[in-house]
Amino acid sequence: MRKFLINVNGKKYEVEVEEVSNEVQYQSQPIQQKVVESSVQKQNPTEKEVSSEEDKKNISIAKGTEVVYAPMPGTILNINVKEGDIVKSGQTLIILEAMKMENEIVAPKDGKVTGIYVSKGATVKTEDKLVGIE
Secondary structure (H helix, E strand, O other): OEEEEEEEOOEEEEEEEOOOOOOOOOOOOOOOOOOOOOOOOOOOOOHHHHOOHHHHHOOOOOOOOEEEEOOOOEEEEEEOOOOOOEEOOOOEEEEEEEOOEEEEEEOOOOEEEEEEOOOOOOEEOOOOEEEEEO
């Protein structure tokens, strides 16, 4: 048995600890993973389901275009610009709902909107492409 003095929130406690063994024993067992395949098939996929994760990542962007990325996961409530619009730095481009709050995504610079990579009602993840500005 070993005795220790422990201080918790200004109170001192005397604690006795029994050492069981000096050796540490580990047992390793292989973990079996189960693969479950879904047999449910969707009849009419919605517009959101048609666009896959890979489609979002493989958007071609012209040289010199600055991309505005989603700062957090959320849902696109409104898109305030359209392709070809001229925007000023600080102008609201998109309203993103995240954690029940509406967040304004603003233009980082003056320029022309060259692409809108999301649609109203779409769910985005952090770092998804939203808008391109040239």
